[in-house]
Amino acid sequence: MEKTDLYPTIFRRKSVRRYDLTPLDESTLAEISEYMDNLKPMYSDIKTELKIIGPDDVKRRMMRKAPHYIAVFSEAREGHLTNVGFMVQQMDLFLSANNIGSCWQGIPQPTKEVLKSSDLEFIILMPFGRPAEPLHRDSVSEFxxxxxxxxxxxxxxxxxxxxxxxxxxxxxxxxxxxxxxxxxxxxxxxxxxxxxxxxxxxxxxxxxxxxxxxxxxxxxxxxxxxxxxxxxxxxxxxxxxxxxxxxxxxx
Ligand SMILES: Cc1cc2nc3c(=O)[nH]c(=O)nc-3n(C[C@H](O)[C@H](O)[C@H](O)COP(=O)(O)O)c2cc1C
The missing domain is CATH 3.40.109.30 (putative nitroreductase (tm1586), domain 2)
Incomplete structure (x- = not known):
């Protein structure tokens, strides 16, 4: 997967809500995990934990199913939500730049087991997978x-x-x-x-x-x-x- 300049992706990305439910292959998931473990924080002293979970670990609450989700946890401190936005947008752009769809989603929630699996506070989910709809916008006028x-x-x-x-x-x-x-x-x-x-x-x-x-x-x-x-x-x-x-x- 490419780790190139993500700047051009800002002007093409969009939220993807329909997914091909075939799981991504192991090596792609490993590369995504590696990127996820090296995100740049806005506040370096706030602890965060990001985990890749599957659709059975999520209460979808009307949202369409995705093959994978990033579950985001953080220490709850001044600035922690801004820090999550800053960090996890790096994933949104990296996935989009590599032809994988994603979408920030506040509505679905992880299961109790997932919530209990971290000492940190659950913040938000980001589904991702191969898109079953257009992945990119063709021009800025579509934003x-x-x-x-x-x-x-x-x-x-x-x-x-x-x-x-x-x-x-x-x-x-x-x-x-x-x-x-x-x-x-x-x-x-x-x-x-x-x-x-x-x-x-x-x-x-x-x-x-x-x-x-x-x-x-x-x-x-x-x-x-x-x-x-x-x-x-x-x-x-x-x-x-x-x-x-x-x-x-x-x-
Ligand atoms: C913090 C956050 C929470 C969001 N929650 C949801 C959600 O629960 N369901 C959903 O379909 N989209 C959700 N979105 C996606 C927004 O609706 C979307 O980013 C916005 O409409 C702009 O569209 P675009 O991402 O395609 O440019 C969320 C976005 C953010 C940043």
Whole structure:
């Protein structure tokens, strides 16, 4: 399997929900496991555990069956959900780049046995397998996303912001906003209303972690050093948003 630059995959990937149920062969699964065990964290001190499980280990709750699932567990600490978004999006892009479909899925849940198999908190599942539907989009116009002006007032850095704009999110909510310039980009997440918060609270930080990973990948693709820093700007955040993290960019 290819471990090349995943940046172009940002503009082709899509959620795959219909799978060929034939399991992937052992060597492909071994390569996927190896990649999964070497994901780059956003917070290196938060413990995570990712396991590949089968369809019998999952309560699907209306979602279609897949031959394999990644079950994601994490230590529950400040930033852990953003960290999961940042890490597991690397799997989504790696699988898509290698002609394997995947989809973030908050609805299905693992069985009790799987939940008990880790000391860490269960966070989310990602089904994957050979797709039984188109794997990629043919053009950026097929992405249903907010216009750039609605999610960013960053001065310049359009190429990077376009990569963040394409990020997948729960219910396609795109709960992010970015400020800054070509040397530092600040990421914010939407503060949901109380009622909406009950439904989406867990997913918003995951979504923002995904978008931050897209930003970092794009920056590195364009030859910049991209470092995650916590450098809350002095200015007030955009109304209705709260600060998450920043990406410092150097040539
Ligand atoms: C945290 C998270 C949870 C999601 N949960 C589900 C889910 O339970 N079921 C589902 O069909 N899609 C789920 N999705 C996929 C989104 O609906 C999808 O990413 C979004 O609509 C954008 O479409 P795209 O991924 O094809 O670009 C989830 C996505 C994220 C990021």
């Amino acid at each position: 249903k996303r907010k216009h750039l002006q609605k999610i960013s007032d960053v001065a310049g850095a359009e190429d990077l912001m376009e990569a963040a704009r394409m990020a997948p999110s729960a219910g396609n909510g795109q709960p992010w906003f970015f400020t800054g310039d070509e040397s530092i980009i600040h990421a914010y997440s939407v503060k949901p209303s109380f009622i909406r918060g009950l439904l989406v609270k867990k997913y918003i930080p995951i979504d923002v972690g995904i978008a931050i990973y897209h930003l970092k990948l794009a920056a590195e693709h364009f030859g910049k050093k991209a470092e995650i820093v916590f450098n809350k700007p002095a200015e007030n955040p955009p109304k209705g948003y709260e600060y998450v993290a920043s990406l410092r960019l150097n040539r």
